[in-house]
Amino acid sequence: MDSPVFAAETLGLTKRYPLAWKRRVVVALNKLDLQVRPGEVFGLLGPNGSGKSTTIKLLLGLIRPNEGEARIFGLGPDDLEARRRIGFLPENPYFYGFLTGDETLQFFGKLCGLRGAKLTARINELIDLVSLQNGRERPLRSYSKGMLQRIGLAQAMIHDPDLLFLDEPTAGVDPQGSAQIRDLILRLKKMGKTVIFSSHLLEQVQEVADRVAIFSLGRKVLEGSLDDLLTEKEATLVSVPGELTDARRDELERLLAQSGFTGANVQFSRPRLSLEQLYLRTVEAERQP
Amino acid sequence: MTAVRFPWPRVALIALVVCLWAPIKLAWEIGLERQQDELRYHGVVVTRQLRDQLSQGLTIGVLAGFRNIVADFVWLDVTVAWEKYEWFKMDALINLVTSLEPRSILFWDNGGWQLAWNVSIFVKDDVVHQPNELRRLHDARFWIYRGLDVYQRGIENNPTSYKLWESMGQLYQNRLGDYYRAAWCYGRASQLPGAPVYLERFPAIMMGNQFAHDDWKAYELWKELWFRLTPAQRLEKAHWQEKIISNIRQLENTLKVPREKRVFPN
C-alpha cells in the first residue's frame, strides 16, 4: 500500500467562533490531525464542549474550518460522492414529528436516490435491525428518546454507507438500548464498516472502540489503540473459577513466593460485575418466558 | 477543501448579481409602467390631500395595495350620508371614491346618479327645509349639474365606456329636457364597444314627436343610421330594419321630400 486512503482524515483542522459582543474568539478545535483507517471503530472522547461534535460537523461539511483540511475517503466533505459513502446520526436527533417511522426512512432513502422495491426492502431490513416494528405507523412526535435514537440509526444506514458518524449515540438511552447500539456497532465492524462515534460514557467506548482520541478544550490530548492505552504493563491478573479457600490461598501465595512475587505486589480479590452487566443479566432473565 | 477565512469571492459574486440586476430591474419596471400608462391605468398617488380625507387605517390599506377595498368602504359611507341627508358630504365622498378608483365605471355612474337624480329630486320636493319653490328648483338644478360633472369627469377618465355617455344622455333627456344634447350623448354611446344596439336608434327618437318635434333632424338621423348599417347588419333582428324603414318613409311623406331625394321612393 503506497498511499493508504483513510476513511476520514484531518490535517491541522481548526475552527474558531467569534463572539461578536465580547470581542473574543472561542477556539472550538485547534490544529487537529486525525487519521481513521477503513474498518476501524474510532471513539472520540472528551467532556462537553471539547471539540468532538465540531470535529464531526467539520468532517460532514456542515461547518467550514478556518484552517486546515478535512477529507472523507480522500475527497472533500462537500463532494456528493463522499456524502454518498457516509451516514450520520446527530446528537439527540429530532426528525420531522409529523412523519411516521416508515415515511421518515422513505424520505431519507429517496434523498439518497433509492426508489421503489429496493427502498421498501431496505426499510424492512433496517426496521428489523433496530427493532422498530412498533414504530412504523406512528408519527415520530410520539416516539420515546430511545426510539428516536433507533430511527436515527436506521436513517443513517439507509443507503448502506461505508463510514458512519454517530454523535453521542447512547445519550439518554436506557441500558438495554445502549447495549443494542453497542452490538450494532460491533456488527457494523464485522461488515467492514468504519464507525466514528463520540461519547463521554467511557465504559461503552471501551467495549467497542479499536482506537480512541481524547479531547480537551478543543485539543486532541491523547490518541491510540485501546490495547496500548489500557494495558497495565506493570501487573498481570490471574482469574480462577469458584471461591478460594484459605488453605488454597496460602498454597498459591507460597507458589508465587517461589517465583519471586512477594509482599504488597501480590493481591487477591473477587472480580466484581459492573452494574451494567448485573442490570442486563437481571432484566434479560425477567424477559425469558 | 480549502480553509475559509472570509468568503470575499462569494460576497463579490453577490454584489455582482445585485449590480447586474439593478439596472435591468429598473428598465423593466419603467417599461411596465409605460405599458400601464398606455392602458390608461394610473393607480393612485397618495397625496397629502388624499391622506387627509382617509382615516389612518384606510391610508395604510391603500399603501398596502388594497385600493379597491378601501374605495368600497368609502362607498358604503356615501349611502350612510344619503340616509343622513348630508348632500355635500355625499358629493365629497363620491369625489374621493372616484379618485381612488378612477377606472370603475360603476362608481362614476352611480355617483352621478345619486347626485343628479336622488339628491336633486329629494331637494326639489323637500318642502320642510325650503318652502320657497323657486329656491327648491334652483337647488335641484344645482345637484343635477353636480351629477353631470361626475359623469363628465368619468368620461374623461374612461373614454371608451358607453355607459357614462348613456347615463348622461338620460340625464339630458329626463332631467333637463335637452333632447339635442341627449341625442348627441346617445349617439356617442352607441359608437363605443359593448353598447347595446338599441342606443343607435335613440338619437333619432329624441328628435321625434314625443320629444324635440324636429322632423328634419329626425329624418337626417334615421337616414344616417340606415346608411351606416351594412346590408348584413340590416338583416339582424336587433337593428329593427322595419322600424327604421317605416320611420324614414313616414318622415319622407310628412316632410314632402321630393321623390328623387327619397331613400325609399315608392
Place this chain on the structure above:
Amino acid sequence: MIGRILVIARNTLLEAVRQKVLNVLLLFGLVMIAASSYFSQVAIDQQIKFVKDFGCGAIGLIGVCIAILSVAQLLPQELHNRTIYTILAKPVRRSEFLLGKFVGVVLLLTLSVALMSIAFAAVLWWQETQGLAAVQADYVHTPGWGKSPELTNMYQHDVAQIVNQVRDPQMVEAILLIFAKLVMAAAMAMLVSTFSTSFIFTVITTCGIYLIGHMESAARDVWLSHGAQATFGQGLFLEMLSLLVPDMNSFTIVDEILDGNVVPWWHTWNLLGYSAVYTGVLLALSELIFEFREI
C-alpha cells in the same frame, strides 16, 4: 438533482398540510360570507364588485401571510430541530435543500390559492343567481313586460351585464398575478431568512419590504424626475429603494381587471415574467448567502 428537490418539496408541503396550515383557508370562507352579507344593502352590481374586490383581496392577504410565515419558520425550525444536519449529511447540496424548501412553499401556495379560488367561484356563482333573480323581479313588474320587444332587449342586456361581470375570463389573469406576487413575497422571505437569525426579524423585514414595494414606483418616479433636487441623503435613499426593492405596485393592475377593464395578456405575461425573473434572482442571492452560512 431534480428528484432530491422534489422529495424535499413534497416533504415541506406534507408538513404544512399535516400541521393544518390549510385551516387558515376557513378564514377566507368567513371573509367571503361576511362580505357578501355585509354588502347586501347595496345594489346587485355593486355587491358583485365588492365581493370580487374582497375575494381577491382576501386571497392576496391570506396568501401573503402563508407565504411569509411559512418561509420565515423554515430555516429556524430546521435548525432548531437539527433536521437540517441529517438532510445535509446525505448526498444533498445546500442549493437543492433551499430550492426544495422553496418549491414546497410554492406548492403550498398553489394549493391554497386553488382552493380559495374554488370557494371564490362558488360565492360568485351564488351572487350571480341572486343578481339574475333581482333583475328579473325588476322587469316582471314593468308594464308591457312580455309584449314589448324593446323591453325584452333591455332585459337581455341587463342579464348579460351581470353574467359578464361575474364570469369575467380575465379573473384568471387576476388570480395568476396575485399568485405571482405571493411567490415573489415568498422569495423575499427566503432571502431575508438566509441571513436572519430569528423568525420575528424575517417576518417583520419581509413585510416591510413588501409594503415598501408598493411605494417603490413612486420613489422611482421621484428619483428619476426630481433626483437632482434632492439632497444627497434623500437621493441615495430613493436610489436604493428604486434599485433594490421590487415593484409591487405594478401588480395592483389586478384592480383594473376587477373593475372590468381590459388588461391584455401581453401585459400580464410581462408582469409574470418580471416576477419570475425577480424570484430567480432572489433565490440565487439566497443560495449564495446560504452556501457559506454556518449551521
